[in-house]
Amino acid sequence: MAKNILETIFKSSQRGKIWQIFLVIIILAIIGGLVDAGNYYNKGVDYVANSYNINLPKAKEVPFRLGLDLQGGTHLVYEADVSAIEGKDKESAVEGVRDVIERRINVFGVSEPVIQTNKTADGDYRVVVELAGVKDVNEAIKMIGETPLLEFKEKSEEARELTPEEKQSMEEYNVKAKQKAEEVLGKVISGGDFEALAKEYSEDEATKDQGGDLGWITETQNSDIVGIAKELKKGEATKKLIQLSEGYEFIKLEDERIKINPLTEKGEKEVKASHLLICYDGVEGCESGLSKDEAYEKIKKLKEEAIPKNFAELVRLHSTEPGAKENEGELGWFGAGVMVAPFEDTIFTQEVNSISWIVETQFGYHLIYKQDERDVNEYKVRHIYIDVMTTEDIIGPQEDWKNTELTGKNLKRASVQQSGIDSSLEVSLEFDSEGAQMFEEITGRNVGEQVAIFLDGYPISAPTVNSKITGGKAVITGSFNIKEAKLLAQRLNAGALPVPIELISQKTVGASLGHHSITESLDAGILGLILVAIFMILIYRFSGFLAVISLAIYGILVLAIFKLLSITLTLAGLAGFILSVGMAVDANVLIFERIKEELKKNKPLSLSIEEGFKKAWPSIRDGNFSTLITCLILFFFTTSVVKGFAITLMLGILVSMFSAIVVTKNLLMLVSGAWLEKRLWLLGVKKNKHEINEEA
Numbered sequence: 001m002a003k004n005i006l007e008t009i010f011k012s013s014q015r016g017k018i019w020q021i022f023l024v025i026i027i028l029a030i031i032g033g034l035v036d037a038g039n040y041y042n043k044g045v046d047y048v049a050n051s052y053n054i055n056l057p058k059a060k061e062v063p064f065r066l067g068l069d070l071q072g073g074t075h076l077v078y079e080a081d082v083s084a085i086e087g088k089d090k091e092s093a094v095e096g097v098r099d100v101i102e103r104r105i106n107v108f109g110v111s112e113p114v115i116q117t118n119k120t121a122d123g124d125y126r127v128v129v130e131l132a133g134v135k136d137v138n139e140a141i142k143m144i145g146e147t148p149l150l151e152f153k154e155k156s157e158e159a160r161e162l163t164p165e166e167k168q169s170m171e172e173y174n175v176k177a178k179q180k181a182e183e184v185l186g187k188v189i190s191g192g193d194f195e196a197l198a199k200e201y202s203e204d205e206a207t208k209d210q211g212g213d214l215g216w217i218t219e220t221q222n223s224d225i226v227g228i229a230k231e232l233k234k235g236e237a238t239k240k241l242i243q244l245s246e247g248y249e250f251i252k253l254e255d256e257r258i259k260i261n262p263l264t265e266k267g268e269k270e271v272k273a274s275h276l277l278i279c280y281d282g283v284e285g286c287e288s289g290l291s292k293d294e295a296y297e298k299i300k301k302l303k304e305e306a307i308p309k310n311f312a313e314l315v316r317l318h319s320t321e322p323g324a325k326e327n328e329g330e331l332g333w334f335g336a337g338v339m340v341a342p343f344e345d346t347i348f349t350q351e352v353n354s355i356s357w358i359v360e361t362q363f364g365y366h367l368i369y370k371q372d373e374r375d376v377n378e379y380k381v382r383h384i385y386i387d388v389m390t391t392e393d394i395i396g397p398q399e400d401w402k403n404t405e406l407t408g409k410n411l412k413r414a415s416v417q418q419s420g421i422d423s424s425l426e427v428s429l430e431f432d433s434e435g436a437q438m439f440e441e442i443t444g445r446n447v448g449e450q451v452a453i454f455l456d457g458y459p460i461s462a463p464t465v466n467s468k469i470t471g472g473k474a475v476i477t478g479s480f481n482i483k484e485a486k487l488l489a490q491r492l493n494a495g496a497l498p499v500p501i502e503l504i505s506q507k508t509v510g511a512s513l514g515h516h517s518i519t520e521s522l523d524a525g526i527l528g529l530i531l532v533a534i535f536m537i538l539i540y541r542f543s544g545f546l547a548v549i550s551l552a553i554y555g556i557l558v559l560a561i562f563k564l565l566s567i568t569l570t571l572a573g574l575a576g577f578i579l580s581v582g583m584a585v586d587a588n589v590l591i592f593e594r595i596k597e598e599l600k601k602n603k604p605l606s607l608s609i610e611e612g613f614k615k616a617w618p619s620i621r622d623g624n625f626s627t628l629i630t631c632l633i634l635f636f637f638t639t640s641v642v643k644g645f646a647i648t649l650m651l652g653i654l655v656s657m658f659s660a661i662v663v664t665k666n667l668l669m670l671v672s673g674a675w676l677e678k679r680l681w682l683l684g685v686k687k688n689k690h691e692i693n694e695e696a
Contacts, residue, residue: 153452156402271335302314435472
């Protein structure tokens with residue numbers, strides 16, 4: 001049978017053309033399905049690869065872009081101060097602000113950065129910014145409104161020591177602080193009410209009135225406090241004097257739990273892993289000498305050899321990552337948001353003590369060995385803080401460094417690269433010609449000394465100068481993860497705002513509200529599709545069933561187009577998509593009714609199908625084209641929310657016309673023949689000797 005179908009497909013007959021179109025439709029549906037559900041397909045591929053050692057091609061995962069109302073985010077309104085700008089240049093300056101803000105927003109990878117400028121009736125200029133998916137709103141506000149201050153400083157000889165009187169004053173203060181701490185310790189040990197003691201004795205003004213309540217905190221938020229809390233049982237307080245760098249701490253652990261991710265409603269995880277990297281020519285900092293194809297073939301062979309027992313040895317022998325021979329590719333413990341997306345998508349779904357299939361990132365090809373996994377715990381803690389005096393409290397911050405003439409204004413470009421020593425991430429800086437000359441002079445007079453790099457007043461790196469550096473290049477080193485390094489480089493590249501701006505309004509949409517909106521929209525859409533499918537099958541029977549198949553293909557293709565064209569989905573956009581489903585059904589209804597009319601004239605089935613589509617087309621065309629014109633008007637003359645509705649409705653209509661005129665017709669022509677001719681009741685009609693009557 002398969003042989004007969006293949007022969008039919010490749011014939012140039014009318015029947016062969018129908019099969020050829022059907023084959024194209026199936027291919028489009030498969031491609032669309034892979035785009036829509038690529039992550040599920042790839043998980044299956046990984047399972048097959050790990051379980052049966054069978055290599056299957058993977059689909060490129062394309063995520064949906066969700067708008068502010070679905071993903072959550074923030075709506076910010078800024079007022080631009082253009083008082084110092086000439087009248088004719090004000091609009092240009094505000095547009096410049098918009099451009100700089102847009103570059104800065106790209107740091108966050110938001111779903112749909114909507115940045116608009118407008119002029120109020122009072123003549124004020126405003127910039128409206130919508131950031132979908134931004135979790136740290138305060139960081140977003142800081143990023144938009146500020147330019148990072150980059151400074152290069154050299155050693156200063158102006159630092160001073162404490163006078164004898166200052167030393168005595170500090171010692172007396174600290175003796176009293178210790179006595180106070182010992183008094184608190186005695187009351188804690190004797191069972192005193194911790195909350196009341198915090199209100200009475202604690203010197204942390206931020207938590208004193210709340211009885212020392214720090215709320216729920218994790219180890220990454222406060223490692224010192226959590227380190228103490230880990231040694232306690234629920235309801236227990238510290239029973240010894242603990243002095244940290246800034247003062248004495250008394251801790252009471254009130255509760256402990258696994259931290260829940262509000263989007264997934266599941267516990268957050270940390271993983272311990274190592275990896276083997278094979279980079280290739282074209283990847284920044286790679287000197288493997290391999291082409292991309294050669295690198296893939298090499299890591300593919302290594303995957304066949306790799307097991308947990310020999311993984312470290314394979315890393316030492318083959319990994320192209322600098323420092324891999326010493327550290328064996330160890331990454332230690334890390335949580336979500338630290339590694340690049342393809343790496344995290346694999347490691348957090350991978351089984352413990354397993355080696356992943358090949359993962360491609362911007363650094364090359366990886367094999368990932370997942371060694372262990374654990375929950376991220378958070379602790380509900382109260383504390384009593386007793387301050388001690390330090391040298392800095394008396395003198396103030398020591399001016400160990402003095403400014404040089406080199407600052408961020410001389411920066412030409414910043415980029416992320418890997419260190420050739422220990423494979424850690426660093427930010428490479430390249431200065432303009434003036435900056436290069438100044439940098440050469442600074443390093444020339446500080447050979448053997450440190451030159452510090454300050455960002456926004458804080459030292460982030462203080463390397464020792466081994467020799468005069470020419471060429472105008474430097475690096476910022478530190479404990480960067482990929483996200484932090486990219487953020488710093490992009491901030492430095494963003495540039496300064498043309499005019500000052502002031503935040504005058506802020507509204508936030510919670511991620512949980514967006515998640516709720518998505519869930520309700522999906523439920524409504526699925527229920528609607530089910531009801532439509534039942535209606536079509538009950539009324540039009542077999543042709544209704546074919547229409548349902550056509551609508552399924554329509555849905556697959558539309559969602560794939562939304563992903564491939566990076567169409568941002570908002571609630572209004574989802575409404576446009578669901579409305580287009582109704583219009584797709586309407587087209588099928590028109591076609592089936594026309595087919596019935598032709599059958600009532602006692603025409604053959606195949607001719608009735610051709611005539612039905614031909615006569616239904618003008619109605620479908622006019623109805624859809626008028627709606628398309630409306631969509632274009634909405635797109636060009638309305639706001640962003642309505643634009644989203646217009647775009648999704650317009651794309652849905654175009655694909656619905658394809659599904660009705662091409663897919664539905666092809667399916668009907670494919671099944672038409674003598675068998676169906678004798679069973680017209682399957683199409684909702686019945687035939688007797690005199691006429692063809694429509695069946696109710």
